[in-house]
Amino acid sequence: MKQFPDINKIKLLEKNSQKNGSGILYEELLGIWKFKYVWGKDSDEIKNITSSILQVLLARLELKSKNKEDQINYEIKNSINLGLLNITFIGSAELKGLRPLLVFYFEKLKISISSFPIFNKELKKPEEKKMPFFSLVGISTKDNWLCARGRGGGLAIWVKS
Numbered sequence: 001m002k003q004f005p006d007i008n009k010i011k012l013l014e015k016n017s018q019k020n021g022s023g024i025l026y027e028e029l030l031g032i033w034k035f036k037y038v039w040g041k042d043s044d045e046i047k048n049i050t051s052s053i054l055q056v057l058l059a060r061l062e063l064k065s066k067n068k069e070d071q072i073n074y075e076i077k078n079s080i081n082l083g084l085l086n087i088t089f090i091g092s093a094e095l096k097g098l099r100p101l102l103v104f105y106f107e108k109l110k111i112s113i114s115s116f117p118i119f120n121k122e123l124k125k126p127e128e129k130k131m132p133f134f135s136l137v138g139i140s141t142k143d144n145w146l147c148a149r150g151r152g153g154g155l156a157i158w159v160k161s
Contacts, residue, residue, distance in 0.1 A: 033158035035059035041153030
């Protein structure tokens with residue numbers, strides 16, 4: 001059974017990461033992360049309905065190395081599945097600062113049924129000030145979890161698959 005930190009431990013990790021950085025390294029983020037839980041902006045309670053829906057939809061965050069040398073840039077994919085229907089956002093992400101922030105934007109939206117593409121759309125890059133990001137709070141390579149706070153204030157935890 002995987003051990004996840006409770007909200008109090010996460011808040012301590014977050015305080016520490018704001019002061020000293022999370023210590024999360026480029027390589028540790030590589031891989032496929034399955035969504036597990038989300039907490040609201042100012043809440044100590046897991047948002048059970050949202051969390052359950054995202055779990056049922058197999059929400060995933062995937063980070064791949066874009067350039068092995070630079071150790072800051074990723075290809076990012078965010079996807080959900082509903083039966084054979086797959087919705088995937090594909091884009092670029094970059095580690096910034098000491099904390100660090102994972103700043104990203106999506107360049108493409110792909111919808112497919114099974115592996116058959118039915119919709120493809122190019123997306124515009126938002127201006128720098130409006131870019132989405134995850135403030136990386138903590139990671140456990142032992143228990144394979146990652147915790148981050150999104151631009152909107154929600155706190156999420158993912159499990160590496």
